[in-house]
Each structure stands twice: as structure tokens, then as C-alpha cells.
Amino acid sequence: MQSLPFLVSLGVAVGVVPAAVRGLRRQGFVRQNYRGAEVAFPGGIGIVASALVALIPLALIDELGDSNVFTSNTGLVVTYVFAVALLGLLDDLVGSGREDQPRGWRGHARATLSGGFSTGALKAAGCLGAALFVLSGRGASAGEYLLSVALLVLATNFFNLLDLRPGRSIKALILLGAGLTIGASDVHPLWTVGLFAGPALVLLPLDLRERAMLGDTGSNVLGAVAGVWMVLALSTLGQAIALGVIAIATVYGEFRSLSELIERAPILRQLDSLGRA
Numbered sequence: 001m002q003s004l005p006f007l008v009s010l011g012v013a014v015g016v017v018p019a020a021v022r023g024l025r026r027q028g029f030v031r032q033n034y035r036g037a038e039v040a041f042p043g044g045i046g047i048v049a050s051a052l053v054a055l056i057p058l059a060l061i062d063e064l065g066d067s068n069v070f071t072s073n074t075g076l077v078v079t080y081v082f083a084v085a086l087l088g089l090l091d092d093l094v095g096s097g098r099e100d101q102p103r104g105w106r107g108h109a110r111a112t113l114s115g116g117f118s119t120g121a122l123k124a125a126g127c128l129g130a131a132l133f134v135l136s137g138r139g140a141s142a143g144e145y146l147l148s149v150a151l152l153v154l155a156t157n158f159f160n161l162l163d164l165r166p167g168r169s170i171k172a173l174i175l176l177g178a179g180l181t182i183g184a185s186d187v188h189p190l191w192t193v194g195l196f197a198g199p200a201l202v203l204l205p206l207d208l209r210e211r212a213m214l215g216d217t218g219s220n221v222l223g224a225v226a227g228v229w230m231v232l233a234l235s236t237l238g239q240a241i242a243l244g245v246i247a248i249a250t251v252y253g254e255f256r257s258l259s260e261l262i263e264r265a266p267i268l269r270q271l272d273s274l275g276r277a
Contacts, residue, residue, distance in 0.1 A: 001067050001068055001069055002068065002069065002070075002071055002188070002191040003187075003191050003194065004058065004061070004069050005054065005058055005069065005070065005074070005191065005194045005195040005198075006190070006191060006194025006195070006197060006198045007194075007198070008054045008057060008058055008198075009050055009051055009054035009194065009195050009196070009197075009198035009199055010198030010199070010201065010202065011198075012050045012053050012054045012198075012199075013046065013047075013050035013054075013198055013199035013201075013202035013203070014202055016046060016049050016050040016053060016199075017043075017046035017047070017049075017050060017199060017202045017203050017206065018202075018206065020043070020045060020046040020049055021040045021043055021046060021206055021211055021212040022040075024040040024041065024042075024043065024045075024212070025040040029041055029042075031213055031215070033166070033210060033213055034164065034165065035210075037210050039210050039211065039212060039213040040211060040212045040213065041092070041212070041213045041215050042088075042089065042092040042213065042214065042215025042216065042217040042218060043203060043206065043207065043211075043212025043213055043214055043215065043218055044085070044088065044203075044214045044215050044216075044217035044218015044219065044220075044221055044222075045085075045089065045217055045218075046199060046202075046203055046212070046218075047085075047196055047199040047200055047203060047218060047221055047222075048081075048082065048085045048217070048221060050198070050199035050202070051078075051081075051195045051196050051199060054195060054198075055078075055195070058070070058195075071188065071191060071192045073192045073228075073232060074192060074195070076134045076135070076228065077192055077193055077195070077196070077225075077228050078195065079130070079133075079134050080130050080131065080134045080152070080224055080228060081196055081221055081224045081225060081228070083126065083127075083130040084126075084127055084130065084156055084220045084221060084223075084224040085217055085220070085221050085224075087122070087123040087126045087127060087220070088123065088160075088215065088216035088217040088218070088219070088220035088221065089215075089216075089217045090119055090122070090123070091119040091120060091122075091123050091216040091217075092215040092216050092217050094119050095118070095119030095120060123216070123220070124153075124157065127153050127156050127157070127220075127224075128149070128153050131149045131152040131153050131156075131227075132149055135148050135149055135152065135231070144236055147236065147239050147240060147243065148231045148239060150243055151227060151230060151231060151239050151242055151243045151246070152224075152227035152228065152231055153227070154227075154243065154246045154247060154250060155223050155224075155226045155227030155230060155242075155246055156220055156223035156224045156226075156227050157220075157223060157250065158223060158246050158249060158250055158253075159172065159173070159219050159220065159222045159223030159226060160216055160219045160220055160223060161249075161250065161253045161258060162219070162258065163214050163218075163219035163222075164258065164259050165259060165272060165276070166207050166208050166209075166210050166213075166276055167204060167207045167208035167275060167276060168272055169214060169218070169219050169222045169223075170200050170201075170203065170204045170207060170214075170222060171204070171271065171272070171274070172222075172226075173197075173200060173222050173225060173226050174201075174204075175271075176226055176229070176230075177190060177193075177197065177226075177229060180229055180230065180233040180234070181233075183233075184233050184234075186233065188232075189229050189232040189233040190229075192228070192229075192232060193225045193228060193229050193232075196221060196225050197225065200222060200225070203218070204275075205275070208275045208276050230242050
């Protein structure tokens, strides 16, 4: 029964995600992508909307059907992902697209220290607060707690850095999830994040074909899912290694182009372009 959130949200998303994308375009919510094409934006709201709708039958089955539909960590996932989605949507609607919008952690830090308003800095602080809250009270030591919080926050941000080409962030989540599931031989964490993983799969072809752009709403949701997935699936050592890799990649992305790095690596380039229009 714990696979039900994934299956139900996947089915709901088949109807909700394309409708949301069409609605965004019809209402004029579009943004130019890296090629200058106008794309529905932020398409990531389709993931969140599908998850919310899917909770209607799932919660009823869990409560009235006397079935364990949700895992013990579902509340943690839902709380953090919805918080991140709200912060990402704020950034999409208020912060992104402006010519004077600061870029990267350094840009947001400079804007904040100079007395300006940065939705990116607000999002970072909000993600930290949400991560500190959802990971508290789990019986971990202080070091383990802070390690998990750091991994969750950095992963949330890193998927935003990745989202510079169609389909890249969702494919990265799929590869990460496959690695975590196969490596740990445990599907339990997958079912825990399944409420959001299902809709992400439905959005992938629309993202690849440049019908929808994730925006910060979608890319940060994917990062939140990835971060929670790693926290639930990895040992303390595994989390430390993952944190180090993401931290290095984040610093690299601050000073150099991740897209150029991917283009220079043949395997990464092929994976990155797979399925793209």
C-alpha cells in the first residue's frame, strides 16, 4: 500500500500537469528559455498541484480504510516540499526575470548586506528554517542533525543551479533515485517521496519538449525531494560524502558554468541531451 502515493499522484498528474501548463500559457505566464523560445512558466506548480489533489483520496484511504498508505516520514517530506515550493513560487513571481535580480549565493548575499531585498536570500533562509524544523526531534546527535540539515538545504539549492536546460533537473533526480534505490536495495524512501516523484515524471516530457519551464518552484521542489531522499536513504558517512560532492559542485557553479562542464564530458552531454526536442 505504501506505493499508492506514487501511483495515485502519477495518475492525477496525467490530468493535472498538462492542464496546468496550458492554463499558464493561456493566462500569459510564459518566460523565454535559453534558446529564446516562450515557455509556460513556472511549470513546477503542476507537481505541487498534483500532489495536493492526490492527497484527497490518499488521506481518506489512510484514515477511513484502516490502511497504512503513508510512511512514517511522509509528513516530513510533505511539510518541507510544500514550504520550498511556496518560497520558490515567491521567487518566480517577485524576484526572477528582473534585470537587477542578483544571481548566485554571492549576489544574493551582497544584495542583502547592502540593505536591498533579495527573494533568493529569503528563500535560502526559509529553506534553512524549514529543514531545521522537519529534521528536529528524530533522535539524531547534534552532528548528525546538522549534517542532514546542510545536505537538505544544499541539495534544494543545487537542483536550481542544474535547471538551465530542459529536462536536466528531472533526469538528475531520476538518476539519483535509481542509484539510491539500487545501492540501498530499499524502495521505502522511494515510496516516501513518491507523492512528488510521480508528477515529476509526467512533467518530464513537457519540460524536454520546451512546453513548460520548471522555474524555481519546480527545480527547488525537485531539490527538496532529492535532499530528503538522500537523508532517508544514506548513512551518516554517505550523507557526508553527498554533502561534500554537492558543496564542491555548488562552489564550481558559482564561478564557472555547469552547462559548459556537462558539454565537455561526452557521457554527461549525451545524458543531458537525451529526449530533448
